[in-house]
Amino acid sequence: MATPMSASRFLDVLRDEGITVVQVGDWRTHNRNHKGPWGPVHGVMIHHTVTSGTSKTVRICRDGYPGLPGPLCHGVIAKSGTIHLVGYGRANHAGMGDDDVLRAVIAERALPRDNEANTDGNRHFYGFECENLGDGEDPWPKAQLEAIERASAAICRHHGWNSRSVIGHLEWQPGKIDPRGFSMNTMRARIHERLQ
Numbered sequence: 321m322a323t324p325m326s327a328s329r330f331l332d333v334l335r336d337e338g339i340t341v342v343q344v345g346d347w348r349t350h351n352r353n354h355k356g357p358w359g360p361v362h363g364v365m366i367h368h369t370v371t372s373g374t375s376k377t378v379r380i381c382r383d384g385y386p387g388l389p390g391p392l393c394h395g396v397i398a399k400s401g402t403i404h405l406v407g408y409g410r411a412n413h414a415g416m417g418d419d420d421v422l423r424a425v426i427a428e429r430a431l432p433r434d435n436e437a438n439t440d441g442n443r444h445f446y447g448f449e450c451e452n453l454g455d456g457e458d459p460w461p462k463a464q465l466e467a468i469e470r471a472s473a474a475i476c477r478h479h480g481w482n483s484r485s486v487i488g489h490l491e492w493q494p495g496k497i498d499p500r501g502f503s504m505n506t507m508r509a510r511i512h513e514r515l516q
């Protein structure tokens with residue numbers, strides 16, 4: 321359980337972890353806080369966008385689309401590894417998920433299988449959307465995977481969390497498949513190493 325860090329601190333911890341960051345428009349105040357609570361935060365959630373092309377991907381994640389207003393995450397992790405900050409605060413990324421999973425994240429223990437969508441995740445997770453088609457064929461460049469590792473570790477470091485505080489959308493909400501193309505267990509092992 322933790323209070324969300326400030327937008328300025330969020331920017332700082334990402335840069336301190338060696339990430340190249342692009343600030344998009346009024347990202348610090350672009351959020352969905354008028355629609356519900358933001359915090360306490362318990363973890364980090366990783367997604368894929370099902371888009372291609374960084375500028376289009378960033379635009380969609382900032383603005384959203386009909387039926388799902390943006391921001392759709394806090395940071396967009398491009399194939400280059402650059403992170404584009406599109407929003408800060410409550411964002412439409414996690415949706416409803418499994419309260420048993422949330423309890424496991426809070427306790428930093430092994431995740432149960434997600435089989436319910438009964439809990440608001442937008443309130444409790446930092447979110448990163450990664451530029452990828454999500455078809456299992458679109459490659460995940462080394463630089464992009466490293467940025468996922470660094471960004472997740474940066475947030476964990478700030479809050480005193482371990483790698484079990486980082487989950488994929490597919491581990492949160494039944495029916496979701498993202499991120500597809502790498503294993504969250506492997507990514508958590510990388511984050512664990514980085515936090516040593």
Ligand SMILES: [Zn+2]
Nearest residue numbers: 367368489498
């Ligand atoms: Zn997702």
